[in-house]
Structure formats: structure tokens, C-alpha cells
Amino acid sequence: MRGLFWEEIVKIREVTVQINKLGVKEEEKFKLLEVVYQTFNVSILDTVLSELPEKKQKEFLAQLSEKPHSPKIIESLKEEVKDIEEKIIQAAQRLKEKILQQLEDL
Secondary structure, eight states: OOOOGGGGTOOOHHHHHHHHHSSOOHHHHHHHHHHHHHHHHHHHHHHHHHHSOHHHHHHHHHHHHHOTTOHHHHHHHHHHSTTHHHHHHHHHHHHHHHHHHHHHHO
16 A cells, blocks of 8 residues: 555655665565555554544544545644644654664664
């Protein structure tokens, strides 16, 4: 699942570069990248849902379900949650640091 609303504000290239440096088969790299991508997605969704008022959560999930890549999603979130982009970026940065540390330890 590629092309989600958060990909314009969250960059995971550093993680991709680190995974590519691992001495593993291409198939294993692909699987690892998929796990990383899914982990970022779950973390960001958790951040968004934690910040959104409960009555707006269903609306957000409906938008996400219909057009997960739509830039309108982030615009809608900005109307509902102050500094949502920054909150998403911070959550992703914390996760990125953890993942990079784990990759270094391999």
C-alpha cells in the first residue's frame, strides 16, 4: 500500500538506505521495507486518531478508506487538529530513530 496521505510530510529514505546496506537478499530487503512502511503507517494513524475528536475519527477513516493518497486528508486534519503535521512528523521521527538504531544493531 503506497501513496498514503502522510508520505508528503514524512520521509523514510534514511531507513531505506540503511536497509539497503544490510547484507541480505533482495527478497528479505523488500519484506523488511514492507514491515517498516506498515509500522510507520500504524504509528501515524495512531497519532492522528489520538489527536482527533472522537466524532471526527469515523470521518477521517472514511476519507482514508476511499482515497488514502488524497492531499485533502491532511488538509482536513489541519482544520481539526492544531499542528497535526508537526505531531505526525515528531511521531515519525521518534519511530525512525528507533528503527535506525535497531538496524545498526543487526
